[in-house]
Amino acid sequence: MKSSKRARQAGTLSPGSDPVVDAAREFIETRDPGEAGVGLAGGAKPFRRDRRMAEASADAIMARVRQTSGRNRAPGSRIAMMAIAAVLVAALSSIATIGIIRSSATVEVRFVLSAPEASSVMLAADFNQWTPDGYALKRSPDGHWEITVPLQKGKSYAYNFVIDGERWIVDPSTASRLDDGFGGSSSTISL
């Protein structure tokens, strides 16, 4: 099949061939299921991970997760979130706002953003796995963008608006923010 594979199996490489390009070509041509798709029969592995850094990362993740978990359980924070939700509903007349239409088990939430210069606005949130595709806001003639999403009552959600496919912003009408873990913030809403 592949010249690179033949050369590797023979234990020699063609004179003048680039062993790195050979390895890269072989990596793409063969996928080793035993390595979960990564790595070559000969043992070459791109993107090798430093085990000490991996361990430190796992510890850091768990430390942050415990913090988050502790915050979620604190009764004080729940009260604060309810107060923020009340502020959200009261902010209906501001530039960017969220309208809430109540139904039985779900709540129809209208996300609205004023962004007259934007070419597109999407909604990325935990309820869509931060995948804004399919959550494009529609533009009204006055430069407002909006989308209505059915969400479950009694839950809290985090979200960002994505302007022109690349700029993630918080909802400027809401004060409730959450560290998004990326040096930025997400807006939150409790229903």
Added chain:
Amino acid sequence: METENQDAFVAQRVIAGDTEAFRVLVDRYSDQLFRFCRARLGDDADAEDAVQDVFVRAFRSLRSYDTSRSWASWLFAIAANRVKSRYAMRASAQALAERTAREATVVDEALEAQYDPERLAIDVLLGEELRAAVASLAPSYRAPVELYYFAGLDVAGVAAALSVGEEAVKSRLFRARKEILAWFDKKEQPTGSRRGRH
């Protein structure tokens, strides 16, 4: 399938309040996630940061995870979007500047980590070679390739992570593979008659 059931079971435990069980999911998927992030970001430290951020994001969103579906695909859907939007531009500029320094430290790293220096050197350069080739692809081909080759997801997993059909994934992988191999061929051509591949 068995692993997927186990993942869902662990996720349910975490949702029920057993925070420490999340470590099982971290240990199971962090290497795959690292390779995916490293391929996209071009830097070890940035990739580790991204791994942490994606897992924390996943934990915070865990209640929105549908336990009847693949947790790995759900995790990588988050990763694909977050890495794309937050890191890509910064990392691409940095990676170029840092490559020379990284190559210079390969032998030191090998001695410290007791790896075969020659093998480690090839691994580091191999990663860069693959990154460059994949970066040359159109965006719609790039994500499937990174998830399939670097994160190690299967076709169904890639399809679920990207919310596209399996046939579309296969077709993109097939075309991407052709383009990558052509990219390697083209790269070797200017140096003359190194080797015939036709």
